Amino acid sequence: MKARSLFIAVVCSFMGVVNSYAQDWFNSTTPESLKGVWQMCFYSSSLPALPGELKPSNSLKILGESGEFTNVVMMPAGAIIIGSGTYTLNSDSTYTEHVKKNIHLPSLEGKDNLMHFELAENGTLMFVKFKTPEVGDDVWSHEIWRKIEMPSSYPTDIVR
Numbered sequence: 001m002k003a004r005s006l007f008i009a010v011v012c013s014f015m016g017v018v019n020s021y022a023q024d025w026f027n028s029t030t031p032e033s034l035k036g037v038w039q040m041c042f043y044s045s046s047l048p049a050l051p052g053e054l055k056p057s058n059s060l061k062i063l064g065e066s067g068e069f070t071n072v073v074m075m076p077a078g079a080i081i082i083g084s085g086t087y088t089l090n091s092d093s094t095y096t097e098h099v100k101k102n103i104h105l106p107s108l109e110g111k112d113n114l115m116h117f118e119l120a121e122n123g124t125l126m127f128v129k130f131k132t133p134e135v136g137d138d139v140w141s142h143e144i145w146r147k148i149e150m151p152s153s154y155p156t157d158i159v160r
């Protein structure tokens with residue numbers, strides 16, 4: 001009887017430890033939210049044979065805390081909104097944009113756009129791939145987004 005009780009106690013302890021580590025692992029790899037301001041980036045290289053540097057573009061994606069998204073493009077005449085709607089985080093590697101309006105890809109309006117993503121650099125870099133009707137169902141579109149964070153102090157070289 002003592003051996004059986006000891007065995008059950010050891011198994012319960014083992015299960016508790018494994019459960020604790022599994023929860024920590026899952027929580028650290030699954031984002032609670034993608035909320036924030038993201039800037040589209042691209043790789044630029046001076047020579048085709050050399051790997052490029054990641055450079056920022058003039059496009060922003062704002063993923064709101066309450067599940068709304070807005071795509072903004074900065075232009076010399078001022079910023080414009082090119083797309084908006086809501087989004088839902090499905091898993092640790094997909095989210096769905098529910099497109100309300102999109103002037104760049106009007107065929108997405110009223111539709112769900114499934115976005116596959118991978119986070120890197122402690123969640124500050126997001127690699128996204130998706131399919132759109134314009135390109136075709138067998139072709140993936142790829143985007144790179146860097147999360148914009150507030151600096152600890154006001155930059156001295158800011159252009160206003």
